[in-house]
Amino acid sequence: MTSPDIHVLPAHVARLIAAGEVVSRPLDVVRELVDNALDAGATRIEVEVDGGGLRLVRVRDNGAGIPAGSVGLAPLRHATSKLSPQARSVEGVTTLGFRGEALWAAAQAGELHVVSRPAAQVGACEVLAQGEDVQVARTSAPAGTTVTVRSLFARLPGRLRTQAPAASEVREVTALLGRYVLHHPVLHWRLTVDGEVRLTHAPSDHRGAVASVYGPLSANRVLAVSGEGVRGVVSRPELTRARRDRMHVSVNGRPVLAPPELERAVIEGFGELLPAGVAPLCVLDVTVAPGDHNPNVHPAKQVVALADLPGVAARVRAAVAAALAAHPL
Ligand SMILES: Nc1ncnc2c1ncn2[C@@H]1O[C@H](COP(=O)(O)OP(=O)(O)O)[C@@H](O)[C@H]1O
Ligand SMILES: [Mg+2]
Numbered sequence: 001m002t003s004p005d006i007h008v009l010p011a012h013v014a015r016l017i018a019a020g021e022v023v024s025r026p027l028d029v030v031r032e033l034v035d036n037a038l039d040a041g042a043t044r045i046e047v048e049v050d051g052g053g054l055r056l057v058r059v060r061d062n063g064a065g066i067p068a069g070s071v072g073l074a075p076l077r078h079a080t081s082k083l084s085p086q087a088r089s090v091e092g093v094t095t096l097g098f099r100g101e102a103l104w105a106a107a108q109a110g111e112l113h114v115v116s117r118p119a120a121q122v123g124a125c126e127v128l129a130q131g132e133d134v135q136v137a138r139t140s141a142p143a144g145t146t147v148t149v150r151s152l153f154a155r156l157p158g159r160l161r162t163q164a165p166a167a168s169e170v171r172e173v174t175a176l177l178g179r180y181v182l183h184h185p186v187l188h189w190r191l192t193v194d195g196e197v198r199l200t201h202a203p204s205d206h207r208g209a210v211a212s213v214y215g216p217l218s219a220n221r222v223l224a225v226s227g228e229g230v231r232g233v234v235s236r237p238e239l240t241r242a243r244r245d246r247m248h249v250s251v252n253g254r255p256v257l258a259p260p261e262l263e264r265a266v267i268e269g270f271g272e273l274l275p276a277g278v279a280p281l282c283v284l285d286v287t288v289a290p291g292d293h294n295p296n297v298h299p300a301k302q303v304v305a306l307a308d309l310p311g312v313a314a315r316v317r318a319a320v321a322a323a324l325a326a327h328p329l
Contacts, residue, residue, distance in 0.1 A: 015077075015108060016156075021299045022105035025163060026053020026152055027172050028300060029109075032102035033147050034180055037061035038253065039082065039095045040145060043203075044188040045180075049173055051194070052166025054152045062144040065118035068125045072136040075112055075129035077104040092290045096254055096301070103147070107131065109159075110152040119143035131155075174198055176255075178213040182283045183250040185209035206233040206283050214246070218281060223327050225284060227319025229312075232284040234320050236327075237270060240278040248283045251293055251304050259306070262286070265313035269320025282320070286312060 009017070023029055030047060037045045040063025050056040066074055073079045080100030083090060090098050106112045107129035117124035124141035127134060153160040163169070170193050177191045181201045185208055191199040201212040210233060211219035222233040247266060249258035266282050267274060274280060294305040306312055 018077075018101075019105040019108035020159070022099075022101045023109045023152075024159075026057055026169050027176060029053065029057045029106055029149050029152065030059070030173050031176060031300065032097070032106070033057065033059035033149075034177075035096035035254075036102065036147070037063055037145070038180075038184065039097055040064045042144065042187070046190045046192070047173075047177060048192045049170065049194075052163070052169040053173060054160070054163060054166070054169075056148060056150050057152070058146065058148040060144065060146040062142075065121065065143060065145055066114070066116040066125070067118055068121060068123075068138075071114065071116055071125040071127055072134055074114060075103045075107045075127060075134050077101060079104070090294075090296045093295070094252070094290050096295075098296075103129070106147075106149045107134075109149075109156065110154065111150045113148040113150070114145065115139060115141045116145040117141050117143050179248055179250075179255040181213055182206070182209045182248050183253065183255050183285055206231075210281070210283065214281070222281065223323045225282075225319050225323040227322060228315050229287045230284055230315050230319040231287075232282065234266065234269075234284075234323055235281040237273040237280070237324075240274065240280055242278060244279040246281040247279055250285050251295075251306070252287055252290070253285070254295065254301065254304065256304050257302050259303075259309060261309055261313045262316055265316040266320050269317045270324060271321065273324060284316060284319075286316065288312065 034045060037059055040061055042061035042063035044062045046060045048058040078100040080098060082095040082098045083093060103112060108131060112129040114127040115124055124139050126137045126139040174191060177199055181189045185206050186203050188203060189201040190197060201209060207219050207222055210222055218239060221236045221239040223236060225232045225234055244263055247258055247263050249256060249262055266280065270280065288306065292307040295301050297303060297305045
């Protein structure tokens with residue numbers, strides 16, 4: 001084989017590759033927009049999905065809004081209000097976003113429409129972005145931000161053809177929203193799919209969130225967990241599952257794929273109370289110092305690296321064991 005020449009990709013191809021890492025499916029858009037709403041301090045977050053998210057994803061929040069002076073920058077690549085230009089690393093970030101790529105990637109992959117107004121600002125701004133084209137106009141709107149992404153991948157037929165069927169994407173979006181509700185139970189949440197409300201939640205605690213997501217029968221069978229840097233609920237030993245699909249962990253507010261070490265720690269916390277081979281339901285919010293975790297190890301930030309995983313696992317095990325010990329079973 002002759003050795004091929006190496007060349008640097010032209011900018012427009014490099015852009016498509018980079019945008020595809022952030023937004024490869026509608027689920028990614030939902031997660032990024034919800035993260036933005038949480039970062040904006042919203043107390044009410046409403047998500048709409050049509051056509052499996054390919055036709056439309058919309059997230060409306062009542063958070064801080066984007067000031068008129070900078071709203072036109074929001075869809076630009078690496079434009080963020082969350083890392084200062086002086087930042088030397090991203091490891092100390094306390095927000096869910098920090099790369100400044102989500103709105104940009106959404107505009108590369110579809111049509112991005114943002115309407116935003118900070119509460120103290122007179123009048124709202126509206127931004128339409130498609131590819132590198134960004135247009136800003138004045139409009140009126142309630143305080144907060146509504147971001148809509150339409151016609152996802154319409155300009156990328158290859159990407160469109162490889163998308164999962166709408167029904168399976170909707171299942172994943174519903175599961176994702178459920179995880180946000182479980183880990184942020186003090187907020188108002190609503191998910192609407194093709195005009196039908198799928199999930200609603202009014203401010204409550206973790207138990208109330210379990211009721212919203214899994215129903216009152218499950219909610220009546222959970223115990224509160226409150227340990228050092230670990231809060232949430234675990235199911236009583238009689239409520240078990242064959243799979244670990246209801247073991248939910250967040251790290252500093254971000255729902256993550258729980259490291260197996262933490263899942264094991266929860267199960268070990270039950271000691272003899274749990275039959276071998278079954279898993280409990282749990283919702284655990286783990287808090288670590290910002291410098292003790294690195295959220296920048298995964299494109300979708302679904303995996304975080306923990307500086308002291310054994311230490312965190314020990315705290316989880318102790319908190320679960322204490323919760324079970326505190327209740328007559
Ligand atoms: N829902 C929102 N509410 C307030 N500001 C927002 C919202 N969505 C986006 N922004 C602003 O737009 C910027 C770019 O967003 P994004 O592309 O997701 O990057 P990042 O979240 O990594 O900063 C954010 O830093 C923030 O200033
Ligand atoms: Mg973001």
